[in-house]
Amino acid sequence: MDAAQSLQQFIDETELYNDIVLGGLLPGSIWRPLPRPLQSWLRNYIGGTLLYLVSGFLWCFYIYYLKRNAYVPKGILLSPLRDSIPSYMAMKLQIIVAMKAMPLYCALPVVSEYMIESGWTKCFSTIAEIGWPMYIVYLAFYLVFCEFGIYWMHRELHDIKPLYKHLHATHHIYNKQNTLSPFAGLAFHPLDGILQALPHVICLFIIPTHFKTHISLLFCEAIWTANIHDCIHGRVWPVMGAGYHTIHHTTYRHNYGHYTIWMDWFFGTLRDPQDDFSKVE
Template identity: 75%
Template sequence: MGEYLQEFVDDTTWFNQLVLGYLLPTKLWDPLPHILQTWLRNYIAGNLLYFISGFLWCFYIYYLKRNVYLPKDAIPTNKAMLLQIYVAMKAMPWYTALPTISEYMIENRWTKCYARISDVGWLMYAVYLFIYLAIVEFGIYWMHRELHDIKPLYKYLHATHHIYNKQNTLSPFAGLAFHPLDGILQAIPHVIVLFILPTHFRTHIGLIFLEGIWTTNIHDCIHGKLWPIMGAGYHTIHHTTYRHNYGHYTIWMDWMLGTLRDPIDDEGKKEM
């Protein structure tokens, strides 16, 4: 195994030991093949991220700041949130298979990943990261839009997520409440980009897990008013109209392609 390839294996081994070594007895995970250790690490980390971010955010907006950000009738019931958790938990083993597969491909040098920022320098790291995010934004926009436009995909996959179509049915826990294949399809641009662009390995892993935090945020129905970020105000409109605001981190794709609907404009229309 070449030294450069070994750096990727060393990184994933360290990630595995960091998560599994602290949470599980060594005898339970150490005998497993490396790829199963990686999946178990991603599964545990994914669940921790989902529950910690979800519970903290719900506690803050529904209890500490109750009626500050959202009116009482916009707060989802505990039953609705438990259903969202149930759907997300059924999908989580499959969601976490995607970063496991991407790490396997990186370790086997099938991608253009590089191990250290010093391999390319800080300037090119920043340039590649910008292009990475642009490609992901483009890919997720079109994947999301096609999940609506192609009727069988919507009926059998994406409709699972769109039963949450009012403020009082949306919560941070809805962020991962998808059909497993739907969630994977919307995250797969993160993997495709590895084959076409030099990508820093640890940044890629970090961005995959940032998705979990981001999806928590955009389902809380609070309009952050931070242009050009595609925050929860925009995404709530997506859940109520089904035909607008397909974007992910920013509004750019929707703006360019005519699918943008601004929550401030919506509020103005309601008040007229």
């Protein structure tokens, strides 16, 4: 396959995504005349908004209504969940912050798609091009790179005071169990959210990356961030679950990591919820 055919595969794939999302919701006369980058942005905006709202509402319904008496966190999560459910107003304000940022959040995958379709990255379109063994190897490198990049981006948003004051503080007003909710997961200053997702894009220039996997992992961020802001400690090693992230929102100096605890362990910023549990048991 020559370079032109390879790039055309990326274009065909993004057009398929546009057909699925936009074609399923809007008349073609509205979105098909738009320039390709604007089509991609509209698709990401609609898809991202639906993913954020639907996953957030479903998870809130499950943990705050169906299972509201099942979880009794301890330690830093000392209060029973029924006494720590965030108010409707708190969740409404988180949704407003997230929705104000969503248009800019959705610009990042548009930029990455444009660079991929232009042949500037190391992306490949199908796993068959490299085989499953190398796909798994590259995916592992991709995930490690993103873990490292997001850890340090997040940490510097705390350590560099102007960045914290003007960007990251918007998210850290949610610093107690009764103010954190799944909707806080995307309640960031838009530039803050983009900076923390930026390692996913930088990675494209360094590590061969499967295009569909890259797009999927960007959207997985929305589900993951909802999960780690629900204050329920899953105790699944080495996952950086909500117990760890709630500690981050209370101390501001621990647990900067993303999917796993490894970067915090390696760089000395890990604080284990189990240690807090043991102090009160």
